[in-house]
Structures are given as C-alpha cells and as structure tokens.
Amino acid sequence: MLIKSLIAVFLAAILTENYVLCKFLGICPFLGVSKKLNTAFGMSVAVTFVMVLATAVTFPIYTYILVPSGMEYLQTVLFILIIAGLVQLVEIILKKYIPSLYQSLGIYLPLITTNCAVLGVTMLVLQKVDSTTLYDYTYIHALVNAFGAGIGFMVAMVMFAGVRGRLESADIPKSLKGLPITLVSAALVSLSFLGFAGVVDKLIPLG
C-alpha cells in the first residue's frame, strides 16, 4: 500500500500536477533557460535537488515546530529564508568540494531562490497532508512528491527545449518572434499535458 501510494504520488507530481504546465509555477526559468537542451537539463537538476532538500527541511519544521506552537503565520517568511539559506549552502559546498558539478550547476543556483516552484512545492505539500484521506500522507510521501515535482519540471523543460530547437529553424512572422511564439508553443505543450488528467487514478487505483 505504501509503495503503491508512493508511486501514485510520484506519477501525479510529474504528469497531472505538473508544476510548470498545470499549476503555472516556475514559469520564469521555463521561458528563460529552456533555449538549449543542456542548460534546460542543468537547471532542472539543480531545481530538483533544491526542491527535495527544501521539503526535507521545511516539512518537519512546519509539522513539529510551527503547528504545535501555533505560529503557522510564520510559514511564508520561514520557508523562503530556509530556501534562500539552503541555496547558499549548496552553492558553497559545491564550490568547495565538487567544483566540477559547481561549474555545470552553479550558475543556476542563485536563480532558484526566486523560483516560485520551489516555494510552491514546499507549501502545497502541506495542504495535501490534510486532504489525502486514502492513506497517511507521510514525510516520505512529501519527499517523493518533491522529487516528482522536480522531475516534472525537468520533463517540461527538456520537452520545451526540444520544441524551441525546432522553432529556431522555422520561418516565423516577424512580430511573433521571441517571446510571443515561445508562449504560443508553451500553450500547445501544456495542452498536451491536459490529456494526462485522471490517468494516475486509473493506472494505480487506491481503493
């Protein structure tokens, strides 16, 4: 049951609840860094990493410190500061110990602090704890959800980088060039993701 629900959470985070294409979180990097396949991939790896790490820290802090002491109103301030701190920490550690990884991921890290997808993942998961009734939404589910959200971000980014690669060689009306055509193609990609609605419930029926 646990494994089954974990798979359901993971798939839902990638397909039906895709943070970029269905929930409109993290649009700035989606439009900004998706021009080339390798930068799109690098950015998404960094985002996934920070998402999992941030959830790992914020989830217990919220459930075991803020809720018992009745200070839920500090949620936003605390979460954003934790994310900002974590991003800095990761940057420093990478720079010092794994410089090769820092070379490839480091440039994306400062951008992640203001990526609303990261804050969105840490906040939305708390709502799920209350609204999931079929099974207990545990810490592990939250982590899997964060990982799935990151992978979902990656799927959207990589797919979109492919689409944009094709656009480069296409003959586009002059006034559509740049952002407008990017947004129109984003509309089409997002349209394709609408098709996933309900697919997870059908694949993995949970009672």
Next chain:
Amino acid sequence: MEKRGLLKEFTKGIIKENPVLCLVLGTCPTLAVTTSASNAIGMGVAATAVLVCSNAVISALRKFIPDKVRIPAYITIIAGFVTIVQMLVKAFAPAINDSLGIYLPLIVVNCIILGRAEMFAGKNPVIPSILDGLGMGVGFTAALLCMGIIRELLGSGTVFGAQILPFQILIFILPPGGFFVFGMLILLANKLNTRAGKAVKTTPCDGCPMAANCSQKSEKCGEKEAAENVD
C-alpha cells in the same frame, strides 16, 4: 520640475516599463490567477499593497541594511508584508483568499517585488520609491485585468460574473489558454513599442532581479550586461 519627476516615477510603470508586458516579470501569477477579471483585480491589489509597503520600508532602511545581506533582508521584509496582507485578506475578504489560494503567499517570489526593491527602492528616497511601487503595481494590475477580462469573456462568456457572450470557449480558462493569451498580449505590446521606435525585450532574463548575480557566468544574461554597460 520636481513634481514632474515624481509623476514620471509613477507613470513609467503603467505604460513604458509595464512590468508584465514590457519587462516580462511576474509571469507566474499573470498566467495562474487570470481566469476571471475579479481574481485578477484581487491579485493585482494584493501585490500592489505589498509592493508599495516593501518599497517604502526598504528605501527607508536602505542606509541601515548592509550591502552583504541585502537580498535576505529584502526577502524577509517582503515575506513579512505578504503574510500581513494574506492575514488581512483572510480576515476581511475570505472569498478572495479562497480563489487566489497558494498564489497569495507566492507573491513573495514575484520577481516584480524583489526586482523593484533591488533596482529602485534600494537606491532611492522614500517618496519616489512609493510612487514607483504604486506605478508598477497599477501597471501589473492593469495587465492582469486585461488578461482576466479576455480569458473570462472567451472562456466563460462573462465579465465580472455578468453574462455577455452566449457561448464559451473553455480552453481559454485552462492553462493553455493562459499561455496563448499572454503571448498575444506581448505580441501586441511589442508591436506598439516597435512602432514607437523602442527596443523590444526578448527574454525574461532582462528584467530578472537575480540577473546581476548570474550575469558573469550565464552567457545570455552576460550579453545583456554588456549591453547595459554600453548604455
């Protein structure tokens, strides 16, 4: 002369430097909450309130905040105001809170607010900063309202809940419709700007508040910095 300068701080945000359509900032809420005109106004007003307050406080504290911890300090102040606005909305306009949902606390990471703090409020006195925030907020609200009206009219056939069209093209209030309408609006803004002989911005990186941090390394933003230096 002085008065004119102040007025300019206010009006530039509405048309010339419209944060959404020209600087392409704050795209997430622009796409997410504009499924109806009233949602758009709710979001616009909430963000404007935060923007004005945070601009005022940040510019008042600009000599006190050490440069090193500038960004965390800004984020804390902004997050504080966002939470205050969120609590006030919850208490006095619960319907708006329900319909904006997660996007209300997410004003924190709205690049417009941090962007204005970094680019304007951190360097200018209080009064111009407030006017700048107000102008940007009004510009943001106007762009959102524009999107909201178009999407609500085509998607549900209503405007502010009043039935206008006898049919509805559902896709416009779904996510793809958001991307599409936004693309069309930017196309329009670009057209108007090119006609007026102004340069067209093409990437969201141009207005990104963190661009300064990544500009040395990322090629795309690097080009932009080079262009800025020429200016």
Next chain:
Amino acid sequence: MRKKLSAKAILIPTISLFLICLVVTALLALTDNVTAEKIAENEENNKQASMRTVLPDAADFEEIEADVLYLGKDQSGNPIGYAISTATQGYGGQVKVMTGIGMDGKIVGVDVFYNDDETPGLGKNTSNEKFREQYKGLNADSEIAVSKDSADGQTVDAVTSATISSRAVTKAVNEACEKYNEYTAKEAK
C-alpha cells in the same frame, strides 16, 4: 589570497539581519493577534451557512465531533438530521463537502463549500445546484458512484469534462455516509 574577515564585518550584517527578522516576526505576531479572531469567525460563519444549506429546516446545531459531525435540531429541539463535513483531493487541490443526512438515513442536501482549486468552468461547476441536487434522496447505507464508473447502484452524473472533481465530491459524500453509519451504529448499541 583570502581576505581576513574582521569581527565587525561579520557582526554588523548579522545583527542588522537579526533585528529585521525580529521586527518582522513581532509585526506578524501582532497582525495575527488582530486577525485571528476574525478569521475564526469567518470560518465558523461559513460552516454555519453550509450546514444551513444542507439541513434547511434545522434551527440549531449540536456539535458531536468538532468540525466533522453536527446534529441538526428543529425549533422545538427534536433532532432532524446530521450535517457532516468531509474533504477529499480533487483535480487541483482540496475539495470540502458538507453532507446533510436525515434521520431516515437519506441524503437531504449536499454543499460543496470549498472547491476553489478546481478549474473554473469545469471542476468548479461541482458547486452548481444542478449537480448537487442529484445526491438528494440517495441512501446513506450504500455506496454512491459516478455513473461513468459504474452503471448499477446509486449513481450521479458527473459534471461534463470534470469527472475527477465530480468523483472527489462523490467520494466526500460517501465518506460522510460512512461517518454517519459509524455514528448511528455506535448510538444504537
């Protein structure tokens, strides 16, 4: 080549950041103090209004299980039904449903009092009367299904192109029925 950091260079930013955090936290605590009561009142009003919708004849509600199960009474104090609040996961987020069940075990009314995370024009239409009306008169002792999923037994028709939200509401109603059955079985003992 590293520059030595002086104590002052570390202390000043730390202290100023600390002060800012302190002031912000104090401000938030203050606002929370001022608004908490009003927010709680709003929620209470919402719940009351929702309970009135599902049990229109009730004059007063007695709390049996806080925020979940309420017993509705008429003017002379006779019990006329239960109002049960349940929540499930819909398409975009939480869906909260209030179900009214009469003393005879039949559903009297259903109110979807929170579905703001659902898609406007689709899932949000689950709060329309046309959809909610379908639950009226159904039996609480057997499962209700969306007609698309099952042809026999008690069914409701899903809102067009919003099967997931419709399922979520149906599931919430089923959960409410379960709660009702559990409670009445316990009472009968």
